[in-house]
Amino acid sequence: MSYLIISTSLNPNSKSRLLARETQSLLEKHGKEVQWLDLAETELPPCDGGSCYGHPNVPIVSELIKNAEGILIATPIYNYSCSASAKNLIELTGQNWAGKVVSFLCAAGGPGSYMSIMGLANHLMLDFRSIIVPRFVYAQPKDFVDDAIADDSVRERLDELAQALIRFGTALKD
Numbered sequence: 001m002s003y004l005i006i007s008t009s010l011n012p013n014s015k016s017r018l019l020a021r022e023t024q025s026l027l028e029k030h031g032k033e034v035q036w037l038d039l040a041e042t043e044l045p046p047c048d049g050g051s052c053y054g055h056p057n058v059p060i061v062s063e064l065i066k067n068a069e070g071i072l073i074a075t076p077i078y079n080y081s082c083s084a085s086a087k088n089l090i091e092l093t094g095q096n097w098a099g100k101v102v103s104f105l106c107a108a109g110g111p112g113s114y115m116s117i118m119g120l121a122n123h124l125m126l127d128f129r130s131i132i133v134p135r136f137v138y139a140q141p142k143d144f145v146d147d148a149i150a151d152d153s154v155r156e157r158l159d160e161l162a163q164a165l166i167r168f169g170t171a172l173k174d
């Protein structure tokens with residue numbers, strides 16, 4: 001089994017995608033295999049609760065989720081919540097999140113939305129009994145310079161999260 005990173009920003013200059021790519025490298029440095037899913041590249045239908053489930057990409061992304069030992073959702077903070085594309089993915093893939101170890105990489109416009117990811121965390125716990133790692137990374141514009149991660153303190157936070165995800169994923173395997 002491998003780890004799965006899902007980048008859910010549709011912005012080509014996404015900052016949460018930078019966090020996701022860096023954390024992919026960190027997980028790989030820790031000897032873990034990582035699968036990459038970018039919703040800016042993989043077309044998915046809007047969830048209508050019916051015909052959407054027949055889209056050919058839905059079983060493909062469902063399998064990636066089902067087979068993951070741990071999952072990181074990288075998301076923009078939009079309107080004090082995750083991106084609509086992240087929510088849509090969860091609506092499309094439902095029970096594949098059951099019991100999954102999950103955490104979050106968030107890019108926001110300022111410090112005030114720090115708690116915004118809790119809605120998604122609660123939703124995954126209540127709907128699917130996903131195991132939410134009690135650590136996430138919340139980055140603001142000051143954490144980036146010229147479309148790159150600003151400094152090693154951000155990398156340290158990402159590495160702490162990568163290691164926590166591995167600890168939970170390993171402990172809860174099977």
Ligand SMILES: Cc1cc2nc3c(=O)[nH]c(=O)nc-3n(C[C@H](O)[C@H](O)[C@H](O)COP(=O)(O)O)c2cc1C
Pocket residue numbers: 009010011013014015016017075076077078079080081107108109110111112113
């Ligand atoms: C529609 C929209 C809503 C936003 N809402 C918030 C918000 O509630 N709180 C916040 O801190 N930033 C907000 N932002 C700023 C984004 O979180 C910020 O630009 C972030 O970098 C987006 O992630 P991305 O670069 O990975 O796409 C919003 C931006 C947009 C476009």
